[in-house]
Amino acid sequence: MPDTTALTKSTDASAAAAQTPTTADSGPMPGKPRSLWSDAWHDLRRNPLFLVSMVLILVLTVMAIFPGLFTSASPRDANLAEHYLQKPNWGHFFAPDWLGYDVQGRSIYARLIYGARASIMVGVIVTIAVTITGLVIGMLAGYFGGWIDTILSRITDVFFGVPFIVGAMVILTTFEERSVWVVILSLSFLGWTSIARVARGSVITIKQADYVVAAKALGASTTRIMTRHILPNAIAPVIVVATIALGGYIAAEATLSFLGIGLAEPTVSWGIDVSAAKDQLRNVPTVLIIPSVMVSITVLSFLMFGDAVRNALDPKMR
Helix, strand or coil, X not given: CCCHHHHHHHHHHHHHHHHCCECCCCCECCCCCCCHHHHHHHHHCCCHHHHHHHHHHHHHHHHHHCHHHCCCCCCCCCCHHHHCCCCCCCCCCCCCCCCCECCCCCEHHHHHHHHHHHHHHHHHHHHHHHHHHHHHHHHHHHHHCHHHHHHHHHHHHHHHCCCHHHHHHHHHCCCCCCCHHHHHHHHHHHXXXXXXXXXXXXXXXXXXXXXXXXXXXXXXXXXXXXXXXHHHHHHHHHHHHHHHHHHHHHHHXXXXXXXXCCCCCCCCCHHHXXXXXXXXXXXXXXXXXXXXXXXXXXXXXXXXXXHHHHHHHCHHHC
16 A cells, blocks of 8 residues: 555645746746846946945045045145255155155145045035036926926026136136135036936936826825935936046046146145146156146046946946
């Protein structure tokens, strides 16, 4: 007589196995699909470009906030008699004379460390200001349309038609004292147009989606629709543009300072140092090259970061 107990166990095991959902080639079916942001973060963590840029940005940020961790020398201490255009002492790593001294006998290394504060501060604050301004104007124009869109779009076109550097030069020449906040104000006043256009295009596309139409039909207020439904779905391309533009604002600050109409002494800035050393390229090239390389590294770091974010958030780049 057959063992009915063993037969019953075998049948139950076969039924349980048949009820387990599987894919054709990789075992159990995947769980809940990732959102846009979680999917983007999943890609960013595996992007070497993002990791390298994040390390560089982290070092530059710490340098800007806590310069005393990198050097004990003052960037304004000048000894013209002893240190005028003294060449670098490559054996004294991180010492005041490691990178030499400038035309006023000040430590280039100390000014390199303290100069990060002005550049990072200008880049980050200008980016935040233009992102908020452009996002608000673009959302209003794209959502309401009609005469509101016409007026805001024409205002955007007027500002967009002004050359960025030339317009900043005109604004800065009206101020007697050009501090960091004056430079931030001038760049923020002109830099929001690209983000406004991107935000407007995104809102025009999203407001026609079914979930927005359903929210309107259910009687949701305009504020709720814009903040809960449109903004979260329209902000991704705005973030991409803002992260890429951040490096451009740092380069713009250095350019204006180099031309002599941006930041001015006693503010410590890489652009000021490049401007002061431009006549010494043949005599002591390191005085000009070192701060120029620092500007390039900083701008490149933020551009790489923005490029990595674009690749992660833009479906067309996948």
